[in-house]
Amino acid sequence: MTPEEQSALLMRVSTGSWLIHALNAVAQLGVPDALDDEPRPVEEFAAGLGADADALGRTLRALAALDFFTEGPRGHFALNEAARLLRADSPAPLRAFLSVGVERVLPLFGELEHTLRTGRPAAEKIYGMPYFEYLDSHPEADRAFTRSLGRSAAAFFDTALDRMDLDGARHLVDLGGGDGTLIELALRRHPRLTATLLDRPGMLGAARERMREAGLADRCALVGGSFFTEVPAGGDVYCVARCLHNWDDDTARTLLRTVRSAMALDARLLIVEDVVAEGPATATAGYSDLVMMLIGGRERTLAEYRALLDDTGLALTGARPIGTVAAPRLHLVEAVPVPPE
Structure with missing residues (x-):
């Protein structure tokens, strides 16, 4: 050098x-x-x-x-x-990413040494509890987090829907659907589709407002609860978008088993997540994985997603890159239930 x-x-x-x-x-x-x-x-x-x-x-x-x-x-x-890229009308939502970075991410990196020494998420030290428990108990912080994610999510959810085959779908169940960005876009595209959004009770206010303003409230049921304990039945398509990377492997398996228990054999699971390439990490992939580590999650390779699905009664059937400017590693990972023996 x-x-x-x-x-x-x-x-x-x-x-x-x-x-x-x-x-x-x-x-x-x-x-x-x-x-x-x-x-x-x-x-x-x-x-x-x-x-x-x-x-x-x-x-x-x-x-x-x-x-x-x-x-x-x-x-x-x-x-x-x-x-x-910093303009409000930029297709790459860098402004929203910066806001989340300053408000949420930088304090986590201030406690990186704690995670290195203990293996525990920095968020637990900062907030005195797991990150999403903190959001549950602090509604205003929860709403601000949801708004930030919603601003950044719209840019890549629209592209993700280009890859989803929803033309013949009847009912979409969005798990951890936040403020309803994905469901709103899906319902607008598919007039005969109905939907259910499941998320923590504190998140539903933003989704309810979005559905009402979009004139879609009669086509979308909002359910407060935890996808670790119960998932609504009746969907022919289930979607977990930008959620699995929030959790460690054991917790992710619990989530997927709960989803599998609600799915009929002809239902499909669509996972929208970054997929990390095998081999040395890129700078952005490495950074993203560190952020997830600090709140208790992890980014994964396709092989690691396949292993999670295999462990939870689901079979990987495909993975297609979505690849937006805002999320270059984003993929649509598809799976179906494995019939019981």
Whole structure:
């Protein structure tokens, strides 16, 4: 490694934490939405955003030096391709990811040493209980978490539905469906489809509001409960989207066994999750797995998903990449019940 490469590596390491805070701050102010390709003086747009021009200009200069935003004449700034991803109308929901990162993820990494020493999730030390128990007992934090996930989920759920064969489906059961983003998109696409959403009781308010505003409340039943204890019967398609990676293997097996017990033999299970490639991890896959480790879950390879399904009375029948900008490793993993012997 050359001295220049060493310096670049040290810069990337040392700027990681402040960079996410700085990007999140300017995104929340709406700076990317106020700019375009032509440089504008910071004094021209700072006041309209409720920002101090000097502080904002210095922050944008620092971000431009790391290739976020472009600095023209001193104090003049414009969007570049990286900064354009921070706009509210960007198809890649980087703004939502930054918000979740600052509010939820960075505190977890502050307790990474605890996890390394004990093998226990950092979330348990921070919150004094498992992460999702904390959300259950703190409704406002639960609602904020749901809103953040909903903003980021819409971008890849729509693409996931392109891969799902729901044309002949009658009833979709979405397990851990959050604010109902996936179900709303599915019901809009398939007018004869009905649905049930199961999630923790504290999550149902956001889903109820979404279904009402979309005019879909009469086609979607909302059920409060735990998919570890009971899953609604009657679905011909069951979906677990972005949930299994929240849990360790033993807990994931409990979830899948509960799902299997509710499924008829002609039903299908659709799992929407990142699938990690075999071999050395990429930087983004490694980071994602660390985040899940800190809350008590893990990312998995296709072989690991196959093993979970084999252990719980289900058979893997296919896996198709979804691959959006926001979630490049996302796959649709399909399984069916194994008939009892």
